[in-house]
Amino acid sequence: MAIALGQNQYGKAETRVLRVYRDSDRHEIRDLAVSTSLRGDFADAHTRGDQAHVLPTDSQKNTCFAYAKEKGVGEIEDYAMELARHFTADVPYVSGARVEVDEYRWDRVAVAAARHPAGQPPDGRPGHGHTFVRAGPDVRTTAVTVEGRGSRQRAWVVSGLKDLLVLKSTGSEFSGFLTDRYTTLQETGDRVLATSLTARWRYGSAETDWGEAYRQIRQILLGRFATTHSLALQQTLWEMGSAVLRERTDVAEIRLSAPNRHHFLVDLAPFGLANDGEVFYAADRPYGLIQCCVERDDAPDPGTAWHGPGAFA
Amino acid sequence: MAIALGQNQYGKAETRVLRVYRDSDRHEIRDLAVSTSLRGDFADAHTRGDQAHVLPTDSQKNTCFAYAKEKGVGEIEDYAMELARHFTADVPYVSGARVEVDEYRWDRVAVAAARHPAGQPPDGRPGHGHTFVRAGPDVRTTAVTVEGRGSRQRAWVVSGLKDLLVLKSTGSEFSGFLTDRYTTLQETGDRVLATSLTARWRYGSAETDWGEAYRQIRQILLGRFATTHSLALQQTLWEMGSAVLRERTDVAEIRLSAPNRHHFLVDLAPFGLANDGEVFYAADRPYGLIQCCVERDDAPDPGTAWHGPGAFA
């Protein structure tokens, strides 16, 4: 019978790594969730149960920890690239690897020194410059894909952010849309526009100042969301995405996914009250979901950048 | 500058529909979450903010409700197909649609009639045959994709299940694996194997007895998980998937995704106790993640079955 193994991959998901840099009198921390997946010659593991080609996911987890020490984390793109290259180059039977990293943001806690002399303990204990508070909820992400070995090795970096909640209390309308038998929605010239943005952008090369690029792109996305008079989420996303491509020539493509977090104007008329855009009900489900890609015509081939070599999604 | 709109889609996600069939003296219910996404000629909505081609997501939601009444739900594959065909055929500017439906399972509550005479109220009130209790946690799913119009219209059905938690307390080993510098894992001849299975299978045609197929495939997956002596999750998944393809000739391809819900043997030796596979610690993260596809060599072209015509994943 013509039944065959198709695409497949395996790895260790969501290894939670905290890396502390202690070299100065003010520690730096990097707080990560790391997921690895490998693709290669694993047919026998499936069809015969023979694991001789399979590096355990436990070893992949150990590697994430060891590399956090040996190579350091630096920018998550560098760390993911080191890991993906290692798996592809050094582990037999592996033909490609994908490493995804989420980074959680922490701010250093500011303490007024004068009011807290305890911060400078006389007995040599560490001071209070080593304390952090989680900032968010948005999370920085990357997914690095490496395929092939030696001179034929290729690599792609897709970085992004998720859970970036933004809201405009005005400057958004929705009108002139298509209607059909099932349309009851009224046009509106002034509504609340809110979303929890996921953005992922593919870099055209495997080298750039990742941290600087991330900070600038995040700011462009926020800024364009703010300054665009929205005629629809589609148009807002286009404005945001194309602004990123205009300002960052190292970005080949950006994908934006935006649930429309509906805020419905509450009808207060039954209570004898006007409601001129002042009181809204924030709904959970259902929600509109708008997704688009903005790309450069002459961008290099995406290869397996978006899904990895095992492309299982 | 050569910046262009790439793939895009939009729709209404997670509309929660309860459909009650009241025609008999024992109601039937169908409890669904429905997500629609449309693709087509929406460039102007993005680049110029012109919504003339855009049917609001609110109208899509209304359509889900109206079709639950007009066409009924029947099997979720039929309901999704009706909706996807409608959007593609009847809505201008739409060239393809994808409708995803999750169905939550409810069992009728059994009541001992003799003990609960209140169940047959003398005043004409309804009896107690209309009460249900959620069964789960596993959820039945489908994703129907339709592309093109008229005689060129094509359709794909990918059905599945998710959150099917299964566990074997024995009959699983893991040994003979590849090792490297970072390997510390010991071989084991008897371990707990547990996963939360996601399975999705693509039907080769757009017509079958969807309900019967679903029930049989779910039972094959459970049965093969039970009867396969596991040498690794990879092999177990292969056995499960290939069994489905052997027994259901209408399935072209099945994709299985299985997080390895690790259960670690607790070391009780410090307390002077043996632990012969009796006490385990169930860990949350990280987890192995094993994914594979089992396919028929001569299966028809998958087209955009897996991602829909807007393929944004």
Added chain:
Amino acid sequence: MAIALGQNQYGKAETRVLRVYRDSDRHEIRDLAVSTSLRGDFADAHTRGDQAHVLPTDSQKNTCFAYAKEKGVGEIEDYAMELARHFTADVPYVSGARVEVDEYRWDRVAVAAARHPAGQPPDGRPGHGHTFVRAGPDVRTTAVTVEGRGSRQRAWVVSGLKDLLVLKSTGSEFSGFLTDRYTTLQETGDRVLATSLTARWRYGSAETDWGEAYRQIRQILLGRFATTHSLALQQTLWEMGSAVLRERTDVAEIRLSAPNRHHFLVDLAPFGLANDGEVFYAADRPYGLIQCCVERDDAPDPGTAWHGPGAFA
């Protein structure tokens, strides 16, 4: 300044224990989440940072694992009682303990023997009677509180269930309610009634057949929900709770908490369709929340049964 330490407690939360009983050719499993909290003479730990009275939460976790082996799990009430008595009686400085256990339900996977001869492997490998599938989503719970030592030791058992989703498609009305300036709700003679029930009942004594009691009470709750023509959730809860107290004389008190999972009738009139209780929209938030206690007048003193000796809630 008159600043003092008030109530306090500490412990280890959500230790996930899987206990496998391997003595027969068909294993039995118990899947638990265990949380312990201790109260006692811990003032110095707070005000001076002196841990001499503090048994680490890590040791409490180890005790949960060791007791699962030594004492076995049996019914979760027995297991929790063993742990709570141990902490209170055997650990210095501890004056009271509370142990909460959630138990996840698993069904054995049924396999048709004839079709799966692989289930009886010729090489002595274990058969397929050791495979389980999660049933749910409802979870069985208990919270055992022990206070004092020796002859003055007292113990309370509060057992329950949570996440029991039930739904009636008819047999529920809501009318004759109080109205005020802010009331817009219409009366209804036939609505969907759904909830995710949490029930907790306090036993009057520390000894009973816990498993049998649990199964009977769960069935009473389901049965009364089914057979009661609902005039409001308040009345339905009262009927359910008082039925439990009538049928189980060992239950002193039962507390029921029921979010009203609203299902709103969808207005299909704009589409020229009737909707006679056939299509509903299941809303997430906000939700009504109805809570009540049904108790026996002559019930023994609840002591710290509901919150434990450290009563922090």
Added chain:
Amino acid sequence: MAIALGQNQYGKAETRVLRVYRDSDRHEIRDLAVSTSLRGDFADAHTRGDQAHVLPTDSQKNTCFAYAKEKGVGEIEDYAMELARHFTADVPYVSGARVEVDEYRWDRVAVAAARHPAGQPPDGRPGHGHTFVRAGPDVRTTAVTVEGRGSRQRAWVVSGLKDLLVLKSTGSEFSGFLTDRYTTLQETGDRVLATSLTARWRYGSAETDWGEAYRQIRQILLGRFATTHSLALQQTLWEMGSAVLRERTDVAEIRLSAPNRHHFLVDLAPFGLANDGEVFYAADRPYGLIQCCVERDDAPDPGTAWHGPGAFA
């Protein structure tokens, strides 16, 4: 039979209210989740199904929206107090009310004016000062309880915060603890200390500058967490709580609940690497849970402040 209705309450939970203040050229927003619960003479609703005393939860929801317009939100303590007093004073049969409000924090998006001239649209469209980005993950909370009518009315305000994630990369030790047969934990002189703090404090009076108090208390909690050399979470919480009471004489009592988000030092020795507090594994479950109350000896009677008059917890 001596079966009676015990404590009970009902209300509408998690009404999501967005209040927009549009009076200036830079809007202000308040984003809330509001839960109300009422207690009073509701016995007939339970035992006879008679709803004549029951104001629907839907009306309570409407009241939350109407009050957000009529009274405004101001500080959440004021808003909750208005609602709770209204329900208790104006709704027949209600003897007490509890209103809980969570407030989500949003920062205004800063836009560099020069780079975004689109922000000053020539056609009279609103500029970009109305755009916000969610800050968090910590959430401000309050629970206002009102009991009785007229001159006998009493009110309590318990405010707080939750999901405040804080982490120290050093300045934390844990040693000198009690050990028993089940203790395997090693002492440590330098560990990572992290928690997701929930704090709730009861004000001694029903009037203060709520916003200023909240900001100061949040800062005291952060500052003391930073500057306290931790000998245990118990001592850290005591230091944080007592600092609040010292600096805010209007706070009668503070309760702190802190899951110990364990970060375990990874053993890198098998890979020939040292690990001097540089690489940690962040675990999910189980977790230590430390809870304590710091109170003023001469604080006024808490009444039903912590649980409300229906005290169902």
